[in-house]
Amino acid sequence: MMQRTEQALKDAQELLRKIDQEQQQVFYVTVVLLVLAPVQETLDRRTRQVEAALAAAGMRGGVAVFRQEEGLKAAGPWAVLPSGIKDAGTRNMPAETVAASFPFTASGINDGSGVVLGRDRDGGLVLVDIW
Incomplete structure (x- = not known):
C-alpha cells in the first residue's frame, strides 16, 4: 500500500512539473x-490474456463485474460514459501521453500504395510507391 502511495505521489509531482514547466494540457481520460x-x-481466457498484457506493460486493468451493461455502453459507439465506469478508471493524463496512446501513431512509412520493402526498427511496415 505504501509503495502505491509513493508512486502516486511521484506521478502527481511529474504531472505538476509538466503542467508548470512544459505548459502541457491535461486531459481526464478513461480507457x-x-x-x-x-x-x-473463451471469454475467461481472453480476459486473462488482456490482463496479462496490461500487467506486462506496467498497467492495471479492472473487469466490470456486475457492471456489464455500463461497460458495454462505455465501449460502444453511443458516446455514453456511465458514472460507475468513469469512477473506476478515469485518470488525468498529459496531452503527450494521450497522443502517444492512439493506434495511428505507429511507426513506419506508408505511401498508401506501393510495395512492402520491409520493416523499420520499431516493427512498422515500410510501404513505398517509387512512382
Missing part, C-alpha cells in the same frame, strides 16, 4: 476495452 467471446471459457 475501456471490450473483450468478446462466444462461450464463457
Whole structure:
C-alpha cells in the first residue's frame, strides 16, 4: 500500500512539473476495452490474456463485474460514459501521453500504395510507391 502511495505521489509531482514547466494540457481520460467471446471459457481466457498484457506493460486493468451493461455502453459507439465506469478508471493524463496512446501513431512509412520493402526498427511496415 505504501509503495502505491509513493508512486502516486511521484506521478502527481511529474504531472505538476509538466503542467508548470512544459505548459502541457491535461486531459481526464478513461480507457475501456471490450473483450468478446462466444462461450464463457473463451471469454475467461481472453480476459486473462488482456490482463496479462496490461500487467506486462506496467498497467492495471479492472473487469466490470456486475457492471456489464455500463461497460458495454462505455465501449460502444453511443458516446455514453456511465458514472460507475468513469469512477473506476478515469485518470488525468498529459496531452503527450494521450497522443502517444492512439493506434495511428505507429511507426513506419506508408505511401498508401506501393510495395512492402520491409520493416523499420520499431516493427512498422515500410510501404513505398517509387512512382
